[in-house]
Amino acid sequence: MATDRYYAEVPMRTPVLTLLGVVCLAATLAWARSARQRYRILHRIDPEETPDAYTLAWSTFRKELHATALYGLLTLASFVTAFINTVDAPVVFALVAIPALVSTSWARNAVREARMARKSIDVERRAQEALAQEDLAPKAWAARLAPEELPEFTGFDVGRVYQAGTGLMAGDFFDVFRAAPTRLAAVIGDVSGQGIESSITAFQAKYLLRTFLRQFRDPAQSLEELNRQMSSVDRSEEFISLVVVVFDTEAETLRYASAGHPAAFLWHEREVRPLRSTGPLLMLDPEGHFFSREIPLARDDMAVMYTDGLVEARRGDEEFGEDRIGDAIRRNPGIVPDVLCKQLLDSANDFHQGILDDDVAILAIRKT
Numbered sequence: 001m002a003t004d005r006y007y008a009e010v011p012m013r014t015p016v017l018t019l020l021g022v023v024c025l026a027a028t029l030a031w032a033r034s035a036r037q038r039y040r041i042l043h044r045i046d047p048e049e050t051p052d053a054y055t056l057a058w059s060t061f062r063k064e065l066h067a068t069a070l071y072g073l074l075t076l077a078s079f080v081t082a083f084i085n086t087v088d089a090p091v092v093f094a095l096v097a098i099p100a101l102v103s104t105s106w107a108r109n110a111v112r113e114a115r116m117a118r119k120s121i122d123v124e125r126r127a128q129e130a131l132a133q134e135d136l137a138p139k140a141w142a143a144r145l146a147p148e149e150l151p152e153f154t155g156f157d158v159g160r161v162y163q164a165g166t167g168l169m170a171g172d173f174f175d176v177f178r179a180a181p182t183r184l185a186a187v188i189g190d191v192s193g194q195g196i197e198s199s200i201t202a203f204q205a206k207y208l209l210r211t212f213l214r215q216f217r218d219p220a221q222s223l224e225e226l227n228r229q230m231s232s233v234d235r236s237e238e239f240i241s242l243v244v245v246v247f248d249t250e251a252e253t254l255r256y257a258s259a260g261h262p263a264a265f266l267w268h269e270r271e272v273r274p275l276r277s278t279g280p281l282l283m284l285d286p287e288g289h290f291f292s293r294e295i296p297l298a299r300d301d302m303a304v305m306y307t308d309g310l311v312e313a314r315r316g317d318e319e320f321g322e323d324r325i326g327d328a329i330r331r332n333p334g335i336v337p338d339v340l341c342k343q344l345l346d347s348a349n350d351f352h353q354g355i356l357d358d359d360v361a362i363l364a365i366r367k368t
Contacts, residue, residue, distance in 0.1 A: 014082045021078030028071040035064040070099045145173035145202050146361050153184055155249060157366045159337030161345050165309065165359040171198035172307045172359040173206045179213045182250035187213075188305040188363050189242025189261065198238065205230060205240055205282070219244040219257040220290040223279060227259070231286035240282040243275065245303045247367060254301065257292045262311050265326055267302040267333050268295060272326045275303070302337065302366040304329060306344070309358035313348040320351050337364035 038061040047054035077093045146162035158176055171191035179185040187209060191198040208229055212222035223244065230240065243258040258264070260281035263274040279290030304325065313320035328344055335343075341362040349355055 017078045017082035021075050021082065024071045024075040024078060028068055028075055031064055031068040031071060035061060035068050038064055066099055066102065069102075070096065073099065145199065145206065150176055153178070155368055156184055156247065157337050157368050158186075159339070159341040159362075159364040161338075161341040161360075161362045163309075163345055163349075163356065163360045165357050171202050172309070172361040173202045174305070174361050174363045175206055175210065176363070176365065177210060179246065182248060183217075184247040184249075184365070185210075185213045185219075186245045186247070186303065186305065186363060186365050187242060188264075188307060188361055189240055189259075190307040190309075190359075190361075192239050193237065201230070201238055201240065205242070209242075209244070213244065213246070218292050219246050219255055220278065220292040223257050223259050223282070223290045224288070227282045227288050227290075228286055230283050239284055241308070242282065243305055245275070245305065245365070247297060247303075247365070249297070252297045254295045254297045254303070255292050256295075256303075257290050259290065262306065262308050263322055264303060264305040265322075265329055266295065266304075267300075267329055268298065270333075272329050274322070274326070297367060299367055300334070302329070302333070302364060304340065304344075304362070304364045306362045307360060309356055309360035310344065310348050310362060312358065313352045313356050313360075315351050315353060320348050324351075337366050340364050 038057065042054070042057045042061050045054045045057050073095045074093075077095060081093070146160075148162075150158055150160060152158075153176070160174065160176075162172070162174075171194060172189070173191075174186075174188040176184070176186045187206070189202070189205060191202045191205070205226060209222060209226050212225045213219065216222045216225070223242075239260075241259055241261040243256065243261040243264050245254060245256045245264065247254055254266070254268075256264070256275050257279065258275060258277045259279050260277050263276045266273045266275055273295075275293070278293060280288045282288070306325070311320055311322055311325065324347065325344060328340065328347065332340075341364050344362055345360060348360065
């Protein structure tokens, strides 16, 4: 009677077991493909050079091979039990005990492999943190050398823009600060070369010059002192070009000095005047001499300063040049300084037909 009842139940179990077999077959194929890929990865790892990585790769391959075998046996057991009535189902499904016993023997190494995996994760996390810090370092330097935000200065409207080139570290810098209650100093400069060394030199020059411009009323004297200080360190392959403009609201004058820097421009008395170099590049000669020029300061006067990446933007053999900068000021002398800076940068990028390769900094200050 029990046997008759068993065979009567077989047709009812067949669809269920068939469906189970199909699902297990799909899992078998998926795990088999994954195990094959893991096997290829395993053979790319040298066990002598990276034993931990090899052990973890072997452990992963072994587990996926185990899953393939387990689902394969379940597939076999499901189909056999579904379509062969003479086979006892418990006996067939007992085959699953084989991979279970194998995995039990492998479990002895599970704790050691888990520790290796945790160690690997910790190493990877520290590597990612180091890479993140490496990515942030250039941004941190750029934020010091060419800050995105400048404080407001009563009596002046200040605009700025900075665009990093292809190098990781910037050598361009600018600064605007109160050298005295009645004197506003604006500085823009460029250190030759690229990389961390140029950025360090730019950082030193920027903050040393802050000290000297507060100490000396004449910007040329500040440049001479900066040149002596920077030349005292052996950096034979580096030099600095920069221009300093000091707005003196008490004397109602503008004084500037330029160390081999591209000409700045001044909108004054309805004319655009170039503020050309008044001395050599810094760090070429410790005894280099500089002089200042003084211009009466009037309301709406505007100084426009920039680094060489702007004027040297190229399209084929043609340079963007100083004339285009002067023309942009003449076309709209009443333009907001911040808007002018952005327009000049956009014009240079359009002229170059793409983002400029070199760093570019532009600074514009208007007396209001």
